[in-house]
Amino acid sequence: MNPFTLLARLVDEAPRRALVLLAVLVAVLLVAPVALDRYLLSVFFLIFWFATVGQAWNVMMGLCGQLSLGHALYVGLGGYVGAVLWVKFGISPAIAIVPAVLVAMAFGAAIGWLGFRFGIEGVYFALLTIAFAEVTRIGFDNWSYVGGAAGFFIPVTAGGGSAINLRGGPLLFYYVALALMVAAFVICAALRRSRLGHAWLAVREDPEAARALGINVFRAKMAAVIVSSAMTAVAGVVYAFYQSNLFPSQSFDIARSIEMILAPIIGGLGTLFGPILGAFILTPLGQTLIALVEKIAGRAIPGVNLVFYGAALMVMIWFAPNGIWPWLKKKLGIPEERS
């Protein structure tokens, strides 16, 4: 099936009201930069970026039921591969995305194989994902070729832009991240309807019953972690070039892993709109809070947005335990997504 017929069919079977909502949203976002300053462009970049990685993480947790608390690993790996290939070898990130994705997939496959082959499940699997991210962080801390703990920097080229090499201002990154978010949504929508997507859902709901229906549970889980790590690595490359610097202590930090999974959890696990909605709610609130605290306290207090996220998480789980999107969908009268 070519991408266009696939897209046509996705559009054909989605609820009308959700589609109208989506079309309006994308149209508004395409023209929005005319009214946005640099600061707001960067806030929107973060929204789109968190929606993208949330969508990627949601493939593993929301669709296949496998909890990863180490997704920063794939962001960091993607970022380092992209940055190193560009700075040291002059390879454009447009090409470096391929090795970046492959490296992340290899790590994902290794974690998945260890976990799923030996029946490590639930929180124990989550611990394994944390352990991998931490070990990789320590490795990069001590790897002088990529700057070690002192970090790795992508030089900012004076005077300008080269979109294909991801060198440019907030406007470029706004559109790149918007494209990532849309692509991640379309990919996940297609996966959700596919044979593989249904196998994931079956594994999430009841692995024993899935097995009895001819589903190779191990293979399905492996596919989930590989797809998820690949999508996350793409976002990782973009993030590295947006930041222009990489530090192991940030790139592979568990705080980032946690921050990445809040949007899909608050938006609605296993839903397509949840990660997007969650990012649109959390990121602006977090950024506002950072700015506000800076004004009141006279200086930035690191981690204040995480404290806020924690509080927001508690409040939202209290009111909408399945996430905001399922709740909102009911309010808007949008029927259940058909398989």
Added chain:
Amino acid sequence: MTTLLDVRGATKRFRGLTAVDNVSLSVSEGEIFAVIGPNGAGKTTLFNLIAGVMKPDAGSITFDGAPSAGVPPHELCRRGLARTFQIVRPFPELTVMENATIGAMMRAADMDAARAHAGEVLRRLDLWDRRDARAKSLTLPDRKRLECARALATEPRLLLLDEVMAGLRPTEVDRIVAILKDINREGVTILLIEHVMRATMALAGRIHVLHHGATIAEGTPDEVTRHPKVLESYLGAEAL
């Protein structure tokens, strides 16, 4: 008639307890075969051996001419052996249609074909009207039929049913008996493990009786119900 499932001297021990003790049975293509026995007779263990969940300590199991002991369940399903669970295990957050589609997709060329086939199976099991309901919202009789629908959607040659009638009211039992007879007429061999005698008598051509893990009788429903050892184990020795 060709033999579809052949169990030879199957034995399974759990520490000191021999749950299944040297059981042999053979199910022919096209028949409805029942395994009955009082609680703790080893029915479910035998079922798990056949379904690939456990491996026998001794003996052999052959499905469709190939050894099947220790073959993982998803592989057995591919070969044409489908099962239900005694305590039903629908995918609770998914719709009835999605549940059946997941069963159907193994043999379907694409997801459209899988959905079409799932629709057919749901109609046969009187679940079509509930297709958009989440499985967790179904009543027990509906869930039991969904369990059957999902297994049937995999287009099995042998359908293993683990106490699908348990907990159902007599009218519900009659309904499911009629459906199973219908399915069997179309060529699906059925092996049921049952507690509900009414259903077993109405359905099975041959019955195999287990007690304390061992075979005590096998034959037609009439033969089995007259068998002194069966009467003894079911009704107690004093009743004779």
